[in-house]
Amino acid sequence: MTTETVPFRLEDYRPPAFTIDRVHLDFALSPSATRVVATLSLRPNTEEAQNGTLELVGDEIVLKGLMLNGIPLDAGRYEALPASLVIRDVPLAPFTLTIETEIDPAANTKLMGLYRSGSAYCTQCEAEGFRRITYFLDRPDVLAVYTTRIEARRSEAPVLLANGNPVESGDVAGTDRHYAIWHDPFPKPSYLFALVAGDLGLVSDSFTTMSGRRVDLRIYCEHGKEGRCRYAMEALKRSMRWDETAFGREYDLDIFVIVAVSDFNMGAMENKGLNIFNDKYVLADPDTATDVDYANVEGVIAHEYFHNWTGNRITCRDWFQLCLKEGLTVFRDQEFSSDMRSRPVKRIADVRTLQARQFPEDGGPLAHPVRPEIYHEISNFYTPTVYEKGAEVVRMLETILGADDFRKGMDLYFERHDGEAATVEDFLACFADATGRDLSQFALWYAQAGTPQIVARGHYDGDAKTFSLTLAQSTPPTPGQPTKQPMHIPVRFGLIGPNGEDLAFSSVEGAAVEGDVIHLTETAETIVFRGVASRPIPSLLRNFSAPVRLAIDMSADDLLFQVRADADPFNRWQAAQTLAMRALIAGTADVLTGRPVAAQPTLATGLAEVLDNEELEPAFRAQVLQIPSEADVAREIGQNVDPDAIALSRRQLRLALARALGPSLMRRYQALGVKAAYSPDAADAGRRALRNALLDLLVATGEDEAIAATTRQFHDADNMTDRLAALASVSSAALPQRRELLDAFHERYRNDPLVLDKWLTLEATVPAAETLDRVKALLSQPGFAHSNPNRVRALVGGFSAANPTQFNRADGAGFDFLADFVLDLDRRNPQTAARLLVAFRSWRALEPGRRTRAEHALRRIAAAERLSSDTLDIVTRTLA
Numbered sequence: 001m002t003t004e005t006v007p008f009r010l011e012d013y014r015p016p017a018f019t020i021d022r023v024h025l026d027f028a029l030s031p032s033a034t035r036v037v038a039t040l041s042l043r044p045n046t047e048e049a050q051n052g053t054l055e056l057v058g059d060e061i062v063l064k065g066l067m068l069n070g071i072p073l074d075a076g077r078y079e080a081l082p083a084s085l086v087i088r089d090v091p092l093a094p095f096t097l098t099i100e101t102e103i104d105p106a107a108n109t110k111l112m113g114l115y116r117s118g119s120a121y122c123t124q125c126e127a128e129g130f131r132r133i134t135y136f137l138d139r140p141d142v143l144a145v146y147t148t149r150i151e152a153r154r155s156e157a158p159v160l161l162a163n164g165n166p167v168e169s170g171d172v173a174g175t176d177r178h179y180a181i182w183h184d185p186f187p188k189p190s191y192l193f194a195l196v197a198g199d200l201g202l203v204s205d206s207f208t209t210m211s212g213r214r215v216d217l218r219i220y221c222e223h224g225k226e227g228r229c230r231y232a233m234e235a236l237k238r239s240m241r242w243d244e245t246a247f248g249r250e251y252d253l254d255i256f257v258i259v260a261v262s263d264f265n266m267g268a269m270e271n272k273g274l275n276i277f278n279d280k281y282v283l284a285d286p287d288t289a290t291d292v293d294y295a296n297v298e299g300v301i302a303h304e305y306f307h308n309w310t311g312n313r314i315t316c317r318d319w320f321q322l323c324l325k326e327g328l329t330v331f332r333d334q335e336f337s338s339d340m341r342s343r344p345v346k347r348i349a350d351v352r353t354l355q356a357r358q359f360p361e362d363g364g365p366l367a368h369p370v371r372p373e374i375y376h377e378i379s380n381f382y383t384p385t386v387y388e389k390g391a392e393v394v395r396m397l398e399t400i401l402g403a404d405d406f407r408k409g410m411d412l413y414f415e416r417h418d419g420e421a422a423t424v425e426d427f428l429a430c431f432a433d434a435t436g437r438d439l440s441q442f443a444l445w446y447a448q449a450g451t452p453q454i455v456a457r458g459h460y461d462g463d464a465k466t467f468s469l470t471l472a473q474s475t476p477p478t479p480g481q482p483t484k485q486p487m488h489i490p491v492r493f494g495l496i497g498p499n500g501e502d503l504a505f506s507s508v509e510g511a512a513v514e515g516d517v518i519h520l521t522e523t524a525e526t527i528v529f530r531g532v533a534s535r536p537i538p539s540l541l542r543n544f545s546a547p548v549r550l551a552i553d554m555s556a557d558d559l560l561f562q563v564r565a566d567a568d569p570f571n572r573w574q575a576a577q578t579l580a581m582r583a584l585i586a587g588t589a590d591v592l593t594g595r596p597v598a599a600q601p602t603l604a605t606g607l608a609e610v611l612d613n614e615e616l617e618p619a620f621r622a623q624v625l626q627i628p629s630e631a632d633v634a635r636e637i638g639q640n641v642d643p644d645a646i647a648l649s650r651r652q653l654r655l656a657l658a659r660a661l662g663p664s665l666m667r668r669y670q671a672l673g674v675k676a677a678y679s680p681d682a683a684d685a686g687r688r689a690l691r692n693a694l695l696d697l698l699v700a701t702g703e704d705e706a707i708a709a710t711t712r713q714f715h716d717a718d719n720m721t722d723r724l725a726a727l728a729s730v731s732s733a734a735l736p737q738r739r740e741l742l743d744a745f746h747e748r749y750r751n752d753p754l755v756l757d758k759w760l761t762l763e764a765t766v767p768a769a770e771t772l773d774r775v776k777a778l779l780s781q782p783g784f785a786h787s788n789p790n791r792v793r794a795l796v797g798g799f800s801a802a803n804p805t806q807f808n809r810a811d812g813a814g815f816d817f818l819a820d821f822v823l824d825l826d827r828r829n830p831q832t833a834a835r836l837l838v839a840f841r842s843w844r845a846l847e848p849g850r851r852t853r854a855e856h857a858l859r860r861i862a863a864a865e866r867l868s869s870d871t872l873d874i875v876t877r878t879l880a
């Protein structure tokens with residue numbers, strides 16, 4: 001076993017003893033021996049500085065020189081270890097420290113700190129990467145003004161970039177080297193530091209801000225890929241404009257730079273003025289990117305840009321406050337995309353993601369509050385809970401306050417905390433102060449983990465014309481939190497009348513109801529609506545107004561009515577999903593008991609009507625056609641899960657639906673046929689989504705005509721969306737034709753790593769017994785690279801997170817494979833290894849045979865020598 005580590009606790013927060021006002025960094029770049037000279041202007045900050053000991057952190061650092069106020073320090077005055085530099089008897093007045101370190105970017109396989117991606121140099125400092133560059137007070141509440149000088153061989157790195165504005169550049173006389181100096185006037189924490197150097201292609205543009213300042217916009221990428229950056233550039237300009245109109249936020253430097261790199265642990269990073277991106281969230285053109293890729297590029301470009309205000313101008317006091325910037329910024333990027341595209345469809349997609357990723361986290365061993373109170377390894381808290389549930393909490397705040405008051409609170413936040421490192425309390429106080437509302441109960445959303453459940457019951461009294469609605473809330477226990485308090489849950493609602501319109505009511509008793517929002521604050525409340533003309537169908541949690549599970553006993557006919565008539569598009573979709581979920585759960589029980597799976601006429605009727613309803617946008621209809629996934633069903637069943645039974649039940653249901661919809665499927669598919677040239681806009685993307693959802697159902701029949709149409713679409717498509725959709729349908733149905741098509745796809749895109757990732761994922765997600773062997777074989781194919789997180793996630797992540805029947809093989813071979821892979825990867829890239837391991841998070845919900853095998857694999861990991869803190873943390877919590 002690896003040694004125990006001491007956790008970090010929110011309650012232990014203390015301000016830094018010293019602070020750093022200015023940082024001057026000088027980089028002499030060289031692949032395996034880069035020299036860094038850091039000159040820090042320090043100042044004692046608190047009483048604690050009085051003992052005169054300065055403690056800086058490092059990570060695998062080699063110290064080459066140390067001066068205090070320009071004078072070399074005696075060896076007896078300090079102790080330098082790879083992970084710390086402790087200096088005694090420092091002045092109790094401002095002083096400068098000059099630290100020279102040597103680092104090896106080429107050997108940096110963790111991709112944290114300064115590393116190489118291809119032939120370029122780049123950095124990733126959030127959360128704790130800066131300490132891999134130099135010793136520092138590497139914590140977000142130390143805000144300094146940075147000047148960065150970079151020097152490199154001109155031929156090796158003609159492009160030299162850092163945060164802020166360019167100040168100076170030129171040749172280093174008498175050498176083949178050149179330099180550039182950048183200055184960032186905005187104080188920032190070290191995690192926002194960035195440097196890029198290399199031989200890169202460039203796309204330039206400009207943006208004029210609302211106050212008339214012209215900003216130079218640049219996207220750097222691998223040479224030859226400039227054409228694939230155009231869409232990202234347009235998305236950037238849209239984001240800049242939107243933040244001005246929606247939040248009054250203007251950009252603040254003379255230049256904004258994005259760099260796309262191929263080796264990146266996460267999605268992207270909001271370094272001040274120099275965003276660094278995983279290239280999959282920048283590059284897009286019709287032949288290589290799907291509509292979903294385009295939407296992701298737009299969303300991530302916006303997300304990182306929006307961080308300039310929510311994250312950079314106002315940063316986090318400590319890492320427990322991560323949601324302060326991430327949840328808020330996800331909320332902002334979701335709102336942006338809703339304004340650029342279809343709001344209801346965006347909402348449905350976001351809720352699907354929340355339910356698929358955050359709900360299982362919240363319901364399993366890795367559950368933690370939106371603002372955690374304890375961590376061992378902060379890298380493991382860049383989670384769906386902090387990001388997506390964090391965004392939901394901000395959305396609820398907007399629902400509770402209303403759009404105008406929400407904006408007032410945001411304005412106050414920007415005004416009050418600009419230039420500071422803030423907390424969740426600071427954030428909430430702005431809304432309370434701006435509106436006079438009491439948000440103390442609401443604050444529990446940041447502190448209590450677990451997905452609350454609302455059980456709803458309605459009763460209509462036809463004589464009294466009253467409708468009573470009882471809502472009871474409870475939040476299940478989660479690690480470290482056995483009991484929960486009731487939360488303030490905003491329940492948006494409507495009472496659907498017989499003609500489909502929302503019924504009026506004359507008065508309400510029993511709970512706070514404001515407009516169409518019920519404020520549920522007690523454990524249980526009964527709300528009596530008076531003057532309700534006829535029996536309503538309650539439509540609750542409209543637009544998914546809170547991240548909760550809702551249980552309400554409704555007949556299939558009422559659900560069908562809701563599919564047809566609910567004024568809220570989200571709940572129309574939700575009602576169809578509920579019908580499908582019921583069918584899938586019943587079907588799974590039928591499979592397990594050997595009964596024939598029952599037909600589902602109500603669901604089929606609902607889907608057929610939605611499909612035929614030309615008033616509904618195609619993208620919405622596509623969402624309705626997409627019934628819950630196998631993982632959704634597993635989560636809903638929650639215990640004793642048999643993934644094979646779920647898969648079979650889902651296959652049979654889809655077959656039954658395809659048969660019930662009959663020839664209209666093919667007719668509609670053909671009618672939606674491509675006419676104009678490809679455009680990635682939301683309307684066209686929606687038509688493709690519907691057409692491909694139809695195709696996917698057609699393929700479920702396994703009929704020759706359907707397969708022929710799919711093969712034709714695969715070959716004839718003029719864009720990646722349609723080509724990949726055809727391939728995915730054949731492949732995920734495990735049809736024998738898949739081999740030929742997968743090979744053809746590989747042949748066509750063999751030189752394009754991002755496209756090959758899609759292929760790797762399709763190979764890894766075929767629901768067939770031979771897939772595990774195929775995945776193992778692909779690990780040693782030339783297209784795969786263990787060092788590249790995108791390849792690893794596509795193949796191994798695809799297998800473990802998106803192939804429920806094969807990862808959860810009854811013989812445990814899927815678990816053993818992931819354990820072996822994680823143990824191997826952990827020695828080189830712990831962050832990516834730990835992330836893969838999260839695939840085990842629902843292991844306790846499996847049926848006993850699989851559960852035993854999963855536990856065995858996890859225990860084997862836990863027992864390994866020299867685990868990284870990242871992997872140790874995940875495996876320990878998963879087994880706890």
Ligand code: ARG
Nearest residue numbers: 126127266268269270379382
């Ligand atoms: N702040 C980045 C974002 O925009 C995420 C960076 C996290 N990186 C990491 N290595 N933990 O969401």
Ligand code: ZN
Nearest residue numbers: 303307326329
């Ligand atoms: Zn972010």
